[in-house]
Amino acid sequence: MKLCKIAQVAMALILSLVLFPGCNQGAGASGAGSSNAQSSTSARSLDEIKSSGKVIIGVFSDKAPFGYVDSNGQYQGYDVYFGDRIGKDLGVAVEYVSVEPANRVEFLETGKVDIILANFTVTAERAEKVDFALPYMKVALGVVSPDSALVASVDDLKGKKLIVAKGTTAETFFEANYPDVELVKFDQYTETFSALLDGRGDAFSTDNTEVLAWALQNPGFTVGIESLGSLDTIAPAVQKGNAELLDWINNEIKSLASEQFFHEDYKATLASVYGDAINIDSLVVEGGVIE
Amino acid sequence: MQDLGILLEGRNLERLLYGLWVTLRISFASIAASIICGIIFGVIMTLRNRVLQAVCRIYLELVRVLPQLVLLFLAYFGLTRAFNINLSGETSAVLVFVVWGTAEMGDLVRSALISIPRHQYDSGYALGLSKADVYMSIILPQTVRRLIPLAINLATRMIKTTSLVVLIGVVEMLKVGQQIIEANRYTAPRAALWIYGAIFALYFLACFPMSLIAGRLERRWT
Structure with missing residues (x-):
């Protein structure tokens, strides 16, 4: 009986040890992004991405027509079309990672992806944990x-x-x-x-x-x-505090406005589903500007 | 019926089978390691050492209380946050399934071992057999026979639980199926039934041979 009690106490201790670092880090990441800047959980810098030769982007793999995998196993969709362009303009290959609604924030916080492009709706609650770039859809x-x-x-x-x-x-x-x-x-x-x-x-x-x-x-x-x-707006997100990459994406979105990139994106990916009859501007955002 | 054609479109079938391969390689690596570690763990649990017993008990209860999903998140995201250990999704999955499988398997081994009546040992000793002989010729064969149905049950449970690994970014069979369904959501809304049917058949084909082998082994040893 006594042994049972000891075991219970020990179990509670171990549980708190296992779970506590996770909670603690989570709070730290939302409070101050710089607190874990030294560790490898922090996001990669622009130079690190370029020298590694690939950018890792988290997208949905089952949300047609925004992010999905076609019958040949290739990632496709509105988000992916933009992801491909980001890779091209960074001069690196793109590695897509399949994410779920419930783990998008985790992937960014642990630095397992550089960017999330998974139909990520901007909310105040999420903005405490990740940094949103300019919107590209609404x-x-x-x-x-x-x-x-x-x-x-x-x-x-x-x-x-x-x-x-x-x-x-x-x-x-x-x-x-x-x-x-x-x-x-x-x-x-x-x-x-x-x-x-x-x-x-x-x-x-x-x-x-x-x-x-x-x-x-x-x-x-x-x-x-x-x-x-x-x-509601939908925007790319990067790890909290990764200002360099955030600025790069913001500039990219602004410069893409001149060629009406997201209108092209719409025509390539969404038009077959939503048709040409609807007003493109009720969905698409160019240059991050919402009228 | 023409929705079944979705399965043969492009590389869909190949992708689904590759998904099955991912499912099976995670499961079988985990099952193999769990059986080995589980037997050792089970034997340790039967030792009459109170400290060891307490430690084993804590481990067992801890792993049982935590859902596998929490363990997966702890291994994949938690280890990175806390210790900067960056495991791949598949490695994290195998790690979690071995930790879980060892606990469950260990408990099965323990219960099988203590279910062998005392007189089986005593009769062996009375015949003049050494302790090793008693274990090898009398106790273990009986234990293994009692263990097989339980172990197969655990193994099929592990195969099915691998569908959770998608939450740490590993695309296995069920996820491939959902990708195929969603990619055709607007052109073939009824394809879901056929795709899930195919997945059902593939899971069955993966699990059924194990039941067959187990049944044959049980019969041979009786």
Whole structure:
């Protein structure tokens, strides 16, 4: 029995030893990036990247059309198109690493990738842990509805039923700003589209990229409102404190504006999904400037 | 049915099979090392030394309490943060699975060893056999026979748990499958069923031979 107690105490000690360095470092990294600048966990400098001959970029491998792997095993998509350009302008090869939404910050904090280009939405919480460069894309809410009763503005929604998925930004946005719009809520994302098809609601709102792509596949439905609500931006991210690489990416994004690079990127990667009918400028950001 | 064609498009099938190879090489390296370390660990646990027993107990409970995902993050990201040790994703995965497998296997070995009744030892000694002979000819054969079904169960569990390694950047079979599904999300939305079907078949083909071999071994030794 006594042995049992000793074992318990020892276990607690070991647990805290194993887990504590992780927590401690995490807090340190968000507080001051310079605290671990000497260690190899710190990001590589521009010179180190160039002399190694490759830049390591974390991208999604299963989020078509932004970052995915084609049938020949090649990384493709809007983010990857930009990643390829970064490699070309740095004069190095690009090594892509498959990341997940949940580990993007970790990959940067431990210096296992140089840049994250994985549809990374800029939020205040994330900005405490990583450094975001200028945005290259923006997302907002969109509203899709049948052509026969098109909802072209929020005023059109009065007295109508709007379908939303629980826990999405659409739900919180409409509850906070338009409490008089009647919401029909669904637990699962997949249910919402079929609910709209069945006529269980008059319109459906979620991220504009999603409704735009869906409307293109479903004739008879149109995205009447392409951009609504608070605009979120998507930007490349580097490790906290890696100012050199951050500046380089910012300058790169600014200089690419002259050739309308991200419009080209859109045409090469997103146009087949979102079509030419939509306003490119409601998604694409050039030179990091948001109107 | 034409969605099944996605599987044969480009290098998709080759990629899926390479994913299976990644899955299997992580699993088999881990299983082999876990069996060896686990047997040693299991024997140590049966020794009547209180300090050793306490240490083993702590190790076993610690590894059992922590989910494999946490262990993977600790090995891949945690070691880099804390000690600047940069292991590759696959090395971290094998390390974690061996640490986990040794604990689980050790406990199986321990339970198999203590399940051999005392009189089996005593009868051996009464026949004039040495301690080594008793172990080699009487105890171990019985232990191994009891151990096989349990060990196979653990091995198949390890194969399936390798699907977690994608979270430390290692692309294995399940992830390749998801990449194929998502790359065709707009052109073949129903391909998911077929791709998951193929993955199911490949996992089955990987795990079933082990059950067959185990069954044959058990029969031969009975």
